Amino acid sequence: MTSHLGDALSALVDGHLGPAEAASARAHVAECSDCAAELEAITASRSWLRDLPAVEPPRGFYDRMLARHRRRIPFGVAAIAAGAAASLMLASLTTPPHHVQPTLTPLVQDHVASASLVDDPIAQMTPVVVPSSAPTTTVVSRR
Amino acid sequence: MPDGHVPTWEEVARDHGRFLYTVAFRLTGNEDDAQDLVQEVLLRVRRGLVTYQPGSMEGWLSRITTNAFLDEVRRRRRRPVVALPGDPDYVVPPGPSAEEALAATTLPADVQAALAALPDDYRAAVVLCDVVGLSYEEIAATLSIPTGTVRSRIHRGRAQLRKALNR
Numbered sequence: 001m002t003s004h005l006g007d008a009l010s011a012l013v014d015g016h017l018g019p020a021e022a023a024s025a026r027a028h029v030a031e032c033s034d035c036a037a038e039l040e041a042i043t044a045s046r047s048w049l050r051d052l053p054a055v056e057p058p059r060g061f062y063d064r065m066l067a068r069h070r071r072r073i074p075f076g077v078a079a080i081a082a083g084a085a086a087s088l089m090l091a092s093l094t095t096p097p098h099h100v101q102p103t104l105t106p107l108v109q110d111h112v113a114s115a116s117l118v119d120d121p122i123a124q125m126t127p128v129v130v131p132s133s134a135p136t137t138t139v140v141s142r143r
Numbered sequence: 144m145p146d147g148h149v150p151t152w153e154e155v156a157r158d159h160g161r162f163l164y165t166v167a168f169r170l171t172g173n174e175d176d177a178q179d180l181v182q183e184v185l186l187r188v189r190r191g192l193v194t195y196q197p198g199s200m201e202g203w204l205s206r207i208t209t210n211a212f213l214d215e216v217r218r219r220r221r222r223p224v225v226a227l228p229g230d231p232d233y234v235v236p237p238g239p240s241a242e243e244a245l246a247a248t249t250l251p252a253d254v255q256a257a258l259a260a261l262p263d264d265y266r267a268a269v270v271l272c273d274v275v276g277l278s279y280e281e282i283a284a285t286l287s288i289p290t291g292t293v294r295s296r297i298h299r300g301r302a303q304l305r306k307a308l309n310r
Contacts, residue, residue: 007298014272016279016294038302045301048254048308049273057164057181058174062156065182069189 004032009039013046152189155204163204169270170212172259183211205275206285209267213286216263257307265300272297 005025011017012025029035155163163184168177184207187193193207258266271282272293279297283290 007294010298010301011279011294014279014297041305042298042301045305045308046273049258049269049301049304052169052251052254052274054161055165055168055177057160057178061164061178061181062160065178065185066153066156069182069186 004038005029005035009035010042010046013039013043149191149195150188150200152185155185155188155200159200159204162201163208166205166208166270166275167212169255169258169274170209170266172255180208180212180215183215184208187211201275202277202281205271205277209271209285213263213267253308254304257304260307261300261303265296265303268293268296269300269304273301 005012005028008017008021008025009029012022017025029039150158163181164177167180167184168174171177171180184204187207193203196203258269261269267286268282271277271285272279277285279290279293282293282297286293
């Protein structure tokens with residue numbers, strides 16, 4: 001008697017063995033009571049699992065969830081805003097007003113990152129390139 | 144559903160809500176976690192975090208659901224509230240008493256309880272195979288594990304389930 005079939009028994013009932021392998025496995029099961037018992041066990045499990053009924057969600061579950069999340073601003077933005085608001089609130093409670101400035105920086109940065117300048121008349125008046133009084137880069141002459 | 148059409152979360156909820164809920168419930172084993180999992184799946188669909196592969200919609204949803212489930216399992220493992228199998232202080236839960244075993248039948252609730260008692264990795268493989276009906280190859284792709292490992296987890300999962308329901 002060769003070694004027991006083990007997980008090849010599941011592959012057998014699931015139709016995942018090739019014809020030769022399946023025939024050989026069936027021949028083994030016919031001779032081996034251990035493997036026959038194991039085959040019976042996993043076949044029973046498989047049927048119970050496959051016979052499990054569908055599970056109904058609670059009434060209105062999806063409607064409530066979709067409605068709740070449609071109203072919500074995207075998670076990332078909400079987290080940043082909440083964090084900024086919390087630090088601002090903390091700062092206003094613990095420091096004099098003139099020290100609030102540094103904690104505003106993330107808020108301003110967030111705003112700048114998301115704000116559009118396209119419709120802003122002031123922004124349109126601002127020159128795109130500001131001439132600098134001193135050169136900021138060195139021009140290296142080519143050889 | 145025509146091929147190439149990326150489903151919206153409203154479509155998923157309307158057309159596959161029961162299927163999605165069933166898979167989530169079989170994986171998590173309780174209503175609260177199933178609802179959280181379904182919500183996470185729909186948010187992943189909505190945020191476009193998951194690429195829609197034309198083909199079986201239910202296969203696609205099963206992959207998202209199982210991966211979201213296993214992500215949550217791993218997250219909880221990093222901050223375990225109770226000892227898990229593999230931890231030094233994990234105590235093997237006691238099996239059913241003789242009386243409980245005598246009273247046991249193979250009612251769906253009992254099968255569900257036995258399923259919930261399986262290790263998460265076994266349960267994921269067994270649910271994808273026997274509840275969803277995916278092939279070993281599809282399960283291997285979903286879980287990013289070799290087909291041989293899929294076969295082994297399904298077999299061990301079924302064997303443990305049978306043992307748990309044995310009279």
